[in-house]
Amino acid sequence: MKRSITARLVTMFAAAALLTFALIGAALYTVLDRELTRHQDDELHIGLKNMAYSIQHVGTVERWNRVQARMDTLAPPDGSVRFWVLSDDPRYLYGSGLADMQRMTQDADGRGAIMLPGHSDAMRTQSVYIAPLDDRPGVRLIIGSDSTPYRRTRQVFFTALLALSLVAVLAVALAGHWIARVGLQPLVRLSDEAQALRPKTLSQRLPEAALPIELQALTGAFNGALARLEAAYAQLEAFNADVAHELRTPLGNLIGGTQVALSRPRSAPELQEVLASNLEDLERVRSIVNDMLFLARADRGEVATGLVRTPIAVEVRKTIEFFEFVLDESHMQVRIDGDQGIEAQLETALFRRAMSNLLQNAIEHSAPGAQLVVALREDAAATWITVSNPGEPIARAHQLHLFDRFYRVDAARHGLGQHHGHGLGLAIVKAVAAMHGGQVAASSAAGTNTIGFSVARSAAGPEEAG
Incomplete structure (x- = not known):
């Protein structure tokens, strides 16, 4: 399934907006809920305090009737606010459904709730105990407020908040889509220019100057x-x-x-x-x-197998013996310099093949009677085997390509590989070096040309590593 960067950006914009509005909405809803609850409690507390003040100064039944009349006046007909008075003396009882008050729950501060028959929401209550006075015994005054209007306010706010949030998320998604389309225009132009490239115009390059910093890399x-x-x-x-x-x-x-x-x-x-x-x-x-x-x-990345730990000088001598007849015929000599005790883990057949190619190359490009030098040396990372021969200088530009397949140096040097080889000898040397974790190198100075390769010291086995 193909994935669109524009779609991903729009989705991320929408998700970020949804999360932001959800957090803001949750915070606003929490604040509203707390404020509505506080407002309802404040109204209950004021009504309870005023009525308690009236009852505290009533000590006779005659005056109690006036208190009841006042409570009748303060309680609206819709029953959204109610009063109850509980007492051991039946004369001082007040309120409808006193038997239901047994289901009321309250905390130590007198705040509580009660579910009355016929109501969908519990009434929020506050109560206070009023000490006896004259003929009046101690009574408990309870005031209740219907929570339905507050619940409806919360529902309306939540619905409006949800609708506004969804609209806002949709607006952000549309704006994000437009922003993404505009922002990705440089990438679209870059893609069009890339598609315009053809095999015959491989030298063409994509312009970098007019692109954003993110696309320049x-x-x-x-x-x-x-x-x-x-x-x-x-x-x-x-x-x-x-x-x-x-x-x-x-x-x-x-x-x-x-x-x-x-x-x-x-x-x-x-x-x-x-x-x-x-x-x-x-x-x-x-x-x-x-x-x-x-x-x-x-x-394809094939590496040398069947590695055998052996002195490099021994393998070099065996290769030199193979060229003994050619060397005698050309009156050439080969000298081995360097530490002849150096050992490495080699696939001997591959090593001799690379060494043969180096010696053959040196013989072909040396005058009769020349002396060839095979040098062995080690550095921190590799063991080097180089073959030097006197000959015409090789330009620096050619040194960089000596190991390319079928590469030909100009005719001034008598043509590399034009004697008996077919232009793959040094390329094989490079391949053998790579299969042993090494590299190749070539130099030309003071009438001497030096070509060689290395094998990685890490391939020299546990004794070398120790």
Whole structure:
């Protein structure tokens, strides 16, 4: 289910307004309820005090009749206010439904309530005891007030408050919708501009200057992603072209040689020669395919497995022995510098593959009789293995791309990988380094080119970590 930012904002506006009005309404209702209760109690207290004053000065039955007449006058016909007088002397009793007074509840201050027959609400009461005087015994005066008008006032207020709150929430939601639509206009324009981007216009970027601060960071990140996408797209195009170029030569040789061989009858030795030539080209195609499959696995995040703790210098010497014939033929020597006791946990087959590519690269780009140097060193985070050879300087701009697939340095350097490789050797070195948690580096200074890779020290096992 799609979720709308505008809908979310409107919902949040409405929820915040509803909560605010609910809290305000609850506070107002509480204040009103307390004030109505206080007002009713004040009226009861005034009526009780006035009538009690009259009774306190009455000590005979003759004068008591005048008190009863006064209570009849003060009690309205609708029964909203009533008086009762309780006494042990029947002559001083007053009020209708005296038997119902037994159900009256009251607290220590004389405040209470009573539910009378025919009434939907309890009457709020106050009472006071009046001491005897002359012939009059002690009596209890009770005054009651009907709570129905106060309840109706509360109901009307609550209904009005609820209706006004709902209308206000609806108004806030509508205003919030308008505010959200206006506030999100920059985002809508940004979305329209993003949708207008096409693969052929990858160099186009979204404008940042006219956007709100909150969207500038998002736009900057999006433009950065576009830049990376453009670079990756360009690299992919170049990569596809390079792959096609690398495969076209051996495939062209295979097709051409086969067509020539089939153009006329051939003897068995001639066919064997053609097959041998085809086999060389097929081996080259297989090598390219295998290297590409390996790099694809590395791109998916594959890491080195089957790690074995071994001295790095031992693996370097084994790799150098593999190139012994080539080194002798070119009158080259290889020297190992650095701490030869350094150990690390390596997948030895991958390590030798990377080391072979570094040595082959150095041999191909060195003059006969050159001396190559393999240096081993450690820093705080990694163990480095570098191969240095004398040769023509490599420009800084090229050093940054030496490990890219099929990358070619200009012809002034005799073309990296143009001898026996196919432009994937250093890319494989980078992949092997990444699979061991390391990095690659290249430098060129004082007529010496140095290329190498590292393995993370954290991969050196518990002994190293200790």
